[in-house]
Amino acid sequence: MARLFSRCNAWLSAAALLTILAGPASAAPNTPRGCFEVRVDYLGRVPVANINNVQYYRWSYRVTGMGCISRGLNSWTLGLCAQTLSGLSQISLQSGDNSEPGDGVLTTYTTKVGRDQLTNMFGLKWNFESGNPVDAVGECDDFSFVASGAVTPIAWGAKGANFIATGTTFGPSCAPVPVQESSWGAVKALFRS
Numbered sequence: 001m002a003r004l005f006s007r008c009n010a011w012l013s014a015a016a017l018l019t020i021l022a023g024p025a026s027a028a029p030n031t032p033r034g035c036f037e038v039r040v041d042y043l044g045r046v047p048v049a050n051i052n053n054v055q056y057y058r059w060s061y062r063v064t065g066m067g068c069i070s071r072g073l074n075s076w077t078l079g080l081c082a083q084t085l086s087g088l089s090q091i092s093l094q095s096g097d098n099s100e101p102g103d104g105v106l107t108t109y110t111t112k113v114g115r116d117q118l119t120n121m122f123g124l125k126w127n128f129e130s131g132n133p134v135d136a137v138g139e140c141d142d143f144s145f146v147a148s149g150a151v152t153p154i155a156w157g158a159k160g161a162n163f164i165a166t167g168t169t170f171g172p173s174c175a176p177v178p179v180q181e182s183s184w185g186a187v188k189a190l191f192r193s
């Protein structure tokens, strides 16, 4: 199930080194009020299948702790329209994370689609379920899903404790619904490996 392991942790090592070189001023994990800063990077997309003249891609993302982060990533949402959400498949549920082995080497998420009340965003939401949360500078988890659509700027929102972080990344534009020559369940079944 966990297909995305590799570069996240390699990048973490480099980031950890930079943090050490930068000295202790770069982190304030024990501030009374706490803080929560993350970034979302679009890692790219790869073609998966063309069905009824609609091209599907696997879209990949990385969420990384930045600057000041003393609260763990509870959830994050990628802004996607209803048409795109109706055609999602293969949403990732785990990310490799060996940065804190005591918390486990995997992070497990559950997902929901629709309106996220916390960030007031409409899209695909990953909820932290168990494992090692993103709660340190340079720590990251990777996420992916299969969907159609052109690359376009899209919004994201993330929550850690009572903090909300927002930003813009790239992702699938509002996609046409494919011609239903077969049931959507049968179409999705083609993607299962």
Ligand SMILES: [Ca+2]
Pocket (backbone or CB within 6 Å): 100, 103, 132, 133, 134, 135, 136, 139
């Ligand atoms: Ca962690």
